[in-house]
Amino acid sequence: MDNFTLDLADEAATLAFGAVLAIAIQPSLTIYLHGDLGAGKTTLVRGLLHALGYVGKVKSPTYTLVECYEIAVKSTQPLNIYHFDLYRFHDDEEWEAAGFRDYFNANSVCLIEWPEKAQQCLPLPDLDIIFSIQEPGRTIKLIAHTPLGQQSISAIKAKS
Ligand SMILES: Nc1ncnc2c1ncn2[C@@H]1O[C@H](COP(=O)(O)OP(=O)(O)OP(=O)(O)O)[C@@H](O)[C@H]1O
Ligand SMILES: [Mg+2]
Numbered sequence: 820m821d822n823f824t825l826d827l828a829d830e831a832a833t834l835a836f837g838a839v840l841a842i843a844i845q846p847s848l849t850i851y852l853h854g855d856l857g858a859g860k861t862t863l864v865r866g867l868l869h870a871l872g873y874v875g876k877v878k879s880p881t882y883t884l885v886e887c888y889e890i891a892v893k894s895t896q897p898l899n900i901y902h903f904d905l906y907r908f909h910d911d912e913e914w915e916a917a918g919f920r921d922y923f924n925a926n927s928v929c930l931i932e933w934p935e936k937a938q939q940c941l942p943l944p945d946l947d948i949i950f951s952i953q954e955p956g957r958t959i960k961l962i963a964h965t966p967l968g969q970q971s972i973s974a975i976k977a978k979s
Contacts, residue, residue: 837866843971854950914940
């Protein structure tokens with residue numbers, strides 16, 4: 820499977836990459852976002868959602884664990900984009916109780932910050948995006964794990 824590395828010089832570059840990622844969004848995609856506190860994971864999701872036409876505020880779901888955004892993508896029926904931040908997640912039973920399992924379906928896209936915190940609960944990702952802080956900017960590495968993730972990387976490469 821393919822991988823791809825990119826330098827993001829500043830916040831604007833992370834937001835712009837979110838817009839590139841938007842072209843690779845398709846139903847049932849699961850993306851893990853790895854990286855330290857303040858690495859730029861939420862910034863990327865913000866750039867993605869704004870590029871997909873969402874005009875509201877994109878808050879970090881640190882306390883709520885997940886935020887849902889309903890997005891109309893091309894001609895398909897609306898997609899639910901779920902943005903997880905599992906930094907404060909610590910109880911595997913909560914996963915089932917909250918019904919999070921059902922969030923992963925043919926009509927959704929899931930982007931997950933801190934997937935390490937819920938490893939036992941989460942499905943495997945199609946794509947890993949790994950942020951490294953390289954002050955003053957950031958470097959990201961994308962790794963595909965499935966044909967769907969591979970398609971995303973190919974679409975991103977064609978646009979970058
Ligand atoms: N490419 C970049 N270069 C420099 N700064 C950046 C870059 N991308 C984002 N930032 C800045 O990094 C900070 C942290 O961003 P963000 O909240 O997206 O991090 P995060 O990875 O989601 O952190 P957390 O794990 O705490 O949720 C913000 O101030 C943002 O402006
Ligand atoms: Mg965040």
